[in-house]
Amino acid sequence: MKHFKLGFIINPIAGIGGSVALKGSDGMAMHALALGAKPQANARATLALEVLLPYKDDIVIYTANDLMGEQCARDLGFKVEVLYQAKQKHTESNDSQLTVEALLEHGVDIILFAGGDGTARDIANVVASDDDYQQVPVLGIPAGCKIHSGVYAITPKAAGRIIELMVTKELVTLTTGDVMDIDESLFRQGIVKAKRYSEMKIPSELRYVQAVKSGGKESDELVLQDIAANVIEEMNEYDDRQFIIGSGSTTAFLMSELALENTLLGVDIVSEQSLAASDVTEAELYKAITDYDGLSKLVITLIGGQGHVFGRGNQQLSPRIIRTILAQSGGSDNITILATKAKLEALNNKPLISDTGDIELDQELSGFMPITTGYKDQVLYPLASPQ
Template sequence: MQQFKLGFIINPIAGLGGSVALKGSDGMAQHALSLGAKPQANARAAQALDVLLPYKDKIVIYTANDLMGEQCANALGFTVEVLYQSANTVTENSDSKLAASALLAEHVDIILFAGGDGTARDIASVVAIDDNHQQVPVLGIPAGCKIHSGVYAITPKAAGRIIELMINKELVTLTSGDVMDIDEQLFRQGIVKAKRYSEMQIPSELRYVQAVKSGGKESDELVLQDIAANVIETMNDEENTQFIIGSGSTTAFLMEEMALDNTLLGVDLVRELSLVASDMTENELYTAISEYQGSNKLIITLIGGQGHVFGRGNQQLSPRIIRAILAQPGNRDNIIIIATKAKLMALQNKPLISDTGDSELDQQLSGFMTITTGYKDQVLYPLASPQ
């Protein structure tokens, strides 16, 4: 029986900067670790491989040593061959590139990699489509702070589902996915400047592959003003309540309407319409929630074009923070989602997505959520846990 040759690369430091409000990990890994960041990329990758456990006898995983793939695949009992050995204590961009080159030389069936947009750029520099052709298809497991590229599955489990289809010979069509990235230095200043770098061939299973993130501010200012007016009225009516304001241009507009400084790509804390703290880390948020004697509510929006509510660009909102908010009176009503109807319609009936990394929590959050879409205007929209 011919075995499926799965190329597998993990960027162990991907997403490190998220929980400590660095908004990226490129060149910031040591700093993030010093601030108490915990690596998550291997756990995310394990969720994808877990889907493939029934097919262990049909798969050989070709990978890099230690945390770049070997430990994860071995722990789950797969047959593993290490083709690249990194000598770095903390992996570097060159490690992903060299690992990808080793997998190409082995002629794997697909390269499955875990990381963010920086990792996608590294992989693309080796395998991207050129004037001739791409040598091998790729698929990303979302594990970074920034996931703008269209080469990622919508969740780690979705990545596993795509590989499962390939193993069962149910999926053969390939399409091109854009590799996008942003300037992290500008990103940390609240400026989003995305750029298309290249493209790679990916399996074209649209149920499981995310769209390229829609960027920029909402254009319909009148609708945003109506949304902000409704939320501010709610905030005025809520006594002894502090509000955690998530990232994004829609929530940024809300902060502007309250004349408060805003961290466009971070998380801020507001009490009595006054800014209490800005650009908070996960630990700072948890302390603020735990020590406050009143109620805590979360105001968030969704990522345009993708529908993610949790798990993209807001890693500060960890499972323990979300659970703490849900544990208070009001339960899911403590999560206030705001978005224009145009933003929801752009999802083309696809559900919102919660990808916290905690499957039990994602399941708890799933179901119809109330979305504030204007002044005294709300709609019910489904939120789904990863598949």
């Protein structure tokens, strides 16, 4: 029987800057490690491969050494062939590109990679530049701080589900996904400037593959004013609460209505309608919550058209942060999700996604959540753990 030839690449430092508020990992790995960040890419990749464990006798994984894929695949018991040897522990973009070249030359059926938009660009630099290899499908496991590209599955498990369909010879549509990336130097200043670099072939199942992020801000200013007014009224009513404001354009509008500076792609803390802390790290946020005498309320929004509320672009909101907030009096009422009805309708009945990296927590959060969609206006909408 012919084995399914799975090309597999992990960028070990992908997403490492997220929990320490660096907004990215490009050129920042050593700084992130010094701040106490923990690599997460291998854990994310493991979630994808675990879906394929029932088929491991039918799959051979072709990969690079150590943390670039070999260790993850061997630990799960897959047949592994190492085609590229990285020479340093902290790998660089060149290592990813050389691994791709080796995988393509070996004729893999698909390249599955774990990383962010920078990693997607590295893959595309090889795949999209050679006419002979442009038909080889590629699929990303989301593991970076920035996931604007349309070549990623919506969650690590979703990536595994797509590969499962291919291994079991189900019909899978082949389409193209845009490779996007943003300027991280501007990103750290709260400016989102996304650019399309190229495209790659991807196996497409609408349940499992994300749409390219919406880059624009909400145009319906009146609706956003109503949403902001609802939150500000609560701030006026209680002086024993601090509000943790998550990233996104909707929460940015709230901050502008408060006349406060906002970290568009970070986390800020507001107390008595004043900015108590700006662009906090996970550790700083945890200290602020545990040291505060009153309640800490989390105000977040969904990211673009993907429906993520946790685990994408807000890694500072770690499982221990969320659990600490839930443990306060009020429980889940301490989490306020803001969204316009237009944004919810754009999800086409897909649930919101909690992808914190803690499976038990994601399951605890699952269910119908009240979403603030205007002034004194809420809708119930399903929140689900990754599939």
